[in-house]
């Protein structure tokens with residue numbers, strides 16, 4: 001490849017990366033959804049895309065439970081709200097609650113029932129329930145896969161809410177998942193209800209998050 005060709009590729013990539021930034025900069029956490037359904041085929045394909053993530057020793061330590069059933073959604077909402085109520089009324093969470101104030105959130109989680117689907121993402125500590133084969137860097141790997149999933153949905157105009165009730169052990173029981181899987185987070189998936197007012201948040205600048213050495 002000659003210098004002129006390399007220069008052209010770089011120019012094209014700069015343009016593409018700017019366009020991709022503009023697209024991703026529009027992603028926001030959405031806390032209210034419309035009743036419009038997201039097709040299962042689309043969700044499955046986005047999960048397949050998430051499954052392309054790199055993982056420690058290629059263990060692919062993720063599992064995605066997709067909930068469309070209204071009754072199960074309600075059970076998750078009720079259990080999550082119970083935990084959230086305790087958190088929001090807890091004594092030792094003052095600083096955390098202060099940090100959350102700008103988001104205008106509270107213990108109520110209507111989106112868990114409104115969302116077209118809930119994707120409960122599990123992280124595997126071991127490959128099997130007997131726990132004989134370990135997975136490595138599971139949290140890191142599942143975090144990367146989740147990022148890809150959010151990106152895959154966002155580029156289709158589908159919104160998400162990352163929800164992390166704590167602890168989330170009820171999800172193993174409710175979804176009958178084995179003990180080598182730990183709930184990582186719940187992703188509520190749907191189309192944005194434009195009546196939802198987004199909190200006014202600022203993203204850090206490149207200088208604040210990056211230094212070239």
Ligand SMILES: Cc1cc2nc3c(=O)[nH]c(=O)nc-3n(C[C@H](O)[C@H](O)[C@H](O)COP(=O)(O)O)c2cc1C
Pocket residue numbers: 027028029030031103105162163164165185201
């Ligand atoms: C690991 C993680 C957990 C989160 N948990 C919650 C949650 O339980 N409830 C909620 O309303 N938002 C939750 N969020 C969303 C964040 O509040 C949101 O990403 C952040 O305020 C930035 O806003 P943006 O996503 O619109 O850019 C979570 C995000 C992450 C990455």
